[in-house]
Amino acid sequence: MIPTSPTQPVLADLYRPVSDDLIEVERIFDAELAGDLPFIDKLCERVRSYRGKMLRPALLLLTAKTFGPCDERAHTLAAVVEMVHMATLVHDDVLDEASERRKQPTVASVEGNVAAVLLGDYLISHAFHLCSSLDSQFASRRVGATTNIVCEGELLQNLHCGDMALSEDVYFDIVRRKTGVLTAVASELGAYAGGASGEAMSAAYEFGLACGIAFQIVDDVLDIVGDPSRVGKTLGQDILLGKLTLPTILFMQFEGDDSKSLAESLSSGRSVNRQSLADMLREKGCIDAALAVARSHVKRSQQHLEVLPTGAARDCLMGMAEFIMRRRF
Amino acid sequence: MIPTSPTQPVLADLYRPVSDDLIEVERIFDAELAGDLPFIDKLCERVRSYRGKMLRPALLLLTAKTFGPCDERAHTLAAVVEMVHMATLVHDDVLDEASERRKQPTVASVEGNVAAVLLGDYLISHAFHLCSSLDSQFASRRVGATTNIVCEGELLQNLHCGDMALSEDVYFDIVRRKTGVLTAVASELGAYAGGASGEAMSAAYEFGLACGIAFQIVDDVLDIVGDPSRVGKTLGQDILLGKLTLPTILFMQFEGDDSKSLAESLSSGRSVNRQSLADMLREKGCIDAALAVARSHVKRSQQHLEVLPTGAARDCLMGMAEFIMRRRF
Numbered sequence: 001m002i003p004t005s006p007t008q009p010v011l012a013d014l015y016r017p018v019s020d021d022l023i024e025v026e027r028i029f030d031a032e033l034a035g036d037l038p039f040i041d042k043l044c045e046r047v048r049s050y051r052g053k054m055l056r057p058a059l060l061l062l063t064a065k066t067f068g069p070c071d072e073r074a075h076t077l078a079a080v081v082e083m084v085h086m087a088t089l090v091h092d093d094v095l096d097e098a099s100e101r102r103k104q105p106t107v108a109s110v111e112g113n114v115a116a117v118l119l120g121d122y123l124i125s126h127a128f129h130l131c132s133s134l135d136s137q138f139a140s141r142r143v144g145a146t147t148n149i150v151c152e153g154e155l156l157q158n159l160h161c162g163d164m165a166l167s168e169d170v171y172f173d174i175v176r177r178k179t180g181v182l183t184a185v186a187s188e189l190g191a192y193a194g195g196a197s198g199e200a201m202s203a204a205y206e207f208g209l210a211c212g213i214a215f216q217i218v219d220d221v222l223d224i225v226g227d228p229s230r231v232g233k234t235l236g237q238d239i240l241l242g243k244l245t246l247p248t249i250l251f252m253q254f255e256g257d258d259s260k261s262l263a264e265s266l267s268s269g270r271s272v273n274r275q276s277l278a279d280m281l282r283e284k285g286c287i288d289a290a291l292a293v294a295r296s297h298v299k300r301s302q303q304h305l306e307v308l309p310t311g312a313a314r315d316c317l318m319g320m321a322e323f324i325m326r327r328r329f
Numbered sequence: 330m331i332p333t334s335p336t337q338p339v340l341a342d343l344y345r346p347v348s349d350d351l352i353e354v355e356r357i358f359d360a361e362l363a364g365d366l367p368f369i370d371k372l373c374e375r376v377r378s379y380r381g382k383m384l385r386p387a388l389l390l391l392t393a394k395t396f397g398p399c400d401e402r403a404h405t406l407a408a409v410v411e412m413v414h415m416a417t418l419v420h421d422d423v424l425d426e427a428s429e430r431r432k433q434p435t436v437a438s439v440e441g442n443v444a445a446v447l448l449g450d451y452l453i454s455h456a457f458h459l460c461s462s463l464d465s466q467f468a469s470r471r472v473g474a475t476t477n478i479v480c481e482g483e484l485l486q487n488l489h490c491g492d493m494a495l496s497e498d499v500y501f502d503i504v505r506r507k508t509g510v511l512t513a514v515a516s517e518l519g520a521y522a523g524g525a526s527g528e529a530m531s532a533a534y535e536f537g538l539a540c541g542i543a544f545q546i547v548d549d550v551l552d553i554v555g556d557p558s559r560v561g562k563t564l565g566q567d568i569l570l571g572k573l574t575l576p577t578i579l580f581m582q583f584e585g586d587d588s589k590s591l592a593e594s595l596s597s598g599r600s601v602n603r604q605s606l607a608d609m610l611r612e613k614g615c616i617d618a619a620l621a622v623a624r625s626h627v628k629r630s631q632q633h634l635e636v637l638p639t640g641a642a643r644d645c646l647m648g649m650a651e652f653i654m655r656r657r658f
Binding site: 130 | 364366368369372420423424443444446447448449450455457458460461462463464466473474476477479481483484485488
């Protein structure tokens, strides 16, 4: 089971060193999206309600903060990574046919797929536009290189939809590309904004990468065993769309009637009872095993953090890595 | 009817001053999209088959060429605008549910909507990434500002789908945003790459804007009266999706049973016979009137061109503007 401890700090505590900075990030985010067409402002209003945890901006700002106060460049870059993330969420909800996100109906389910595709395009365009407002091209290059890889990850995942022989290697390649590199670049750009050395920027990148991979594994576990009322988004989508993730990949390695039967159901689009699947995976230890892998990435992320300057901000980054394992939503 | 003249030069003649440059643009385009995942290379192969007329790169290069030889910056920017255009085509085909483009099946129809949405994202990401390879942020800012407006245009068009009271003003606002600004920025960036003055850059922008608007009006006319075997893409999509365009907007201004009946059919999703509609619009002069408006934009574009240096390149730009009115595909 996912370990919990009531004595561990909540997310708001971890964000405290950058709480004023996060307000500035929200202001920049909103200002970038403000336009002359009221109906688009209304669409963006819905996107704002997605803006729940602000994990990537917090990661970026806390990394910058380990080197000193966050400046305008850090704030802008934090808004950029959040906007890129929002764009991927909006398009993901179209692709996954999800109806709920952060306890709200998705843009796709309310406004239709056409509006959701276009709104995702609008967000990614604004993310690049905002990034290009900085003096140097460095961040634009890093963000562009990152979104290239994110799209590759999504395409790779789509290619392997319904692939009941998906290997762990390909799964981790998908996870690294579609989730890992964005948290990696968030942390790297935080170090960059903080004026870090090349070595520290690399360490920050590796920290973010390991956090992102751990986060995605937990996300995939929650899709199977999470409580929908707490997670606040449509669950069971991976099963529904025939996407194997770490727990089901591990389960498939037990050759037998159960795994054969699951493979047949998933690949033929027959509905699979989420609760029964969760019970079966738990019983075989696949949930615990997947979470153990996530934990190993959290540990690795914390080792990379040791290269960064000590202090309250770094302590909070350590805590954020821990938080990944305690996520319920 | 659309005027034709066999003595006018064909597109290949108009491209002659930049034919070597266009080969370099194709090389940059392909190099930017080359990745480590063979199945994505295969998807991009299909996109390459869309790359028909290369109008926007030619516009950019010819504009640059009026000032002198095209350099690496001009080639890169020409590849960027083409990649942005390709991204919009791939997403448009998802949104319009079109099955054919440049006489080829669309990505969406062969690979599915999910792959097409992701491939469009991949192209836009690579466009920004390629643009960020230049030394200055200027082009990134202009391209980002432009794609913001393109998305607004698409969203605005989607908002007015099925709106049988769509005004000419809103139609032109949609056309300016979704098509005009991209050809405008292509020409502007050509002038920029050529080292033009601010005044010449503005003139180039206005030239491209007027060309783009004229091009879109002709495109909308062809959607109704074009020969599918010559145009090479699915036609009649605007009628099918209940989108009014200039010819049908003009028709609606004739108050009577015919326009009432058309409005009822389009808004209720009842199928409308394309040939009968074309005949009816022709009879009322709506096709000729729409083409006259397109021609006025072509004329205006040519007036702006007069600010640019004289020579073979400018003559070809004049010819490209003319070509818009002769388009059959």
